[in-house]
Amino acid sequence: MAMGDKLCDEKGKMVSTFIESIDANGMTLKQSFNSDVTGVGKFPSGMNMGSGTIWIGMDEKAHGKWHGMMMTKENETIVWNGSGHSKRHAGAVKGIMVITFMTKSEKYAWMNSIIAVKDLQGTMMDFTSTTYEWK
Numbered sequence: 346m347a348m349g350d351k352l353c354d355e356k357g358k359m360v361s362t363f364i365e366s367i368d369a370n371g372m373t374l375k376q377s378f379n380s381d382v383t384g385v386g387k388f389p390s391g392m393n394m395g396s397g398t399i400w401i402g403m404d405e406k407a408h409g410k411w412h413g414m415m416m417t418k419e420n421e422t423i424v425w426n427g428s429g430h431s432k433r434h435a436g437a438v439k440g441i442m443v444i445t446f447m448t449k450s451e452k453y454a455w456m457n458s459i460i461a462v463k464d465l466q467g468t469m470m471d472f473t474s475t476t477y478e479w480k
Contacts, residue, residue, distance in 0.1 A: 348462065348477040348478075348479065348480070349477060349478035349479065349480040350385070350386065350477065350478050351385050351386075351475065351476070351477055352384070352385060352386075352388040352461055352476045352477060352478055353382050353383055353384045353385055353388050353390075353475075353476050354382075354383045354385070354473070354474070354475055354476075355380050355381065355382050355383070355393065355463075355472075355473065355474045355475075355476065356380060356381050356471075356472075356473050357378045357379060357380025357381070357393070357471065357472050357473075357474075358378060358379060358380070358470065358471045358472075359376055359377070359469065359470050359471065359472075360377050360378060360379055361375075361376065361377045362374055362375070362376045362469070363375040363376075365398070369403075370402060370403060371400060371401050371402040371403050372400070372401050373398065373399070373400050373401075374398070374399045374400075374401065375396065375397070375398050375399075376396065376397060376399060377394070377395065377396040377397075378394065378395055378396075378472075379392070379393070379394050380392075380393045380394070380395075380472075381393070382415060387455075388456075389415070389417035389418065389419070389421065389423070389453060390418050391415050391416050391417040391418050392415065392416050393413060393414070393415040393416075394413055394414060394415075395411050395412060395413025395414070395425075396411070396413065397409045397410055397411030397412065397427075398410055399431075401433065405432060405433045405434055406430070406431070406432055406433075407431045407432070407433060407440075408428075408429065408431075409428070409429055409431075410426075410427070410428050411426070411427040411428070411429065411442065412424070412425065412426045412427070413425055417450075417453070421448065421450040421452060421453055422448065422449075422450070423446055423447070423448040423450065423453060423456060424446070424447050424448070425444050425445065425446045425447070426444065426445055426447075427442045427443060427444040427445075427463070428442065428443055429441060429442030429443070429463070429465075430442075431465070433469075436468055436469065437466070437467070437468060438465070438466065438467050438468060438469065438472065439465070439466045440465045440466075441462065441463065441464060441465070442462070442463040442465060443460060443461070443462055443463075443479070444460070444461040444462075444463060444476070445459075445460055445461075446459065446461070459478050459479075460478070460479045461476050461477065461478055461479060462476065462477050462478075462479045463475070463476045464476075464477075
């Protein structure tokens with residue numbers, strides 16, 4: 346596995362958290378967020394929103410599935426799907442996510458064929474991340 350070019354930086358905030366279930370093995374959460382994306386090179390900048398379901402185990406390791414939509418500064422729409430793993434400790438979160446993109450935009454059609462890897466850190470309420478193309 347090799348990381349390719351840096352695609353973007355992101356800064357976001359959780360806007361809602363819903364505890365769906367709790368049992369002896371952990372809990373399931375549903376969360377949503379809004380973020381600002383600053384593209385690098387040909388990757389677009391814009392506003393992003395997403396939501397996901399996360400399972401957090403008693404060992405504080407978590408995995409989740411996310412999906413969302415980004416509106417670029419040029420008013421182009423890009424949707425995305427992701428799956429990730431994270432570790433939570435003392436209110437801090439560090440994780441990694443694999444993402445694919447879909448768009449009908451001719452300008453950003455190249456994004457339909459890439460896989461991206463997001464390195465994320467933050468808290469339960471806000472986060473920053475850097476995303477790279479996976480090659």
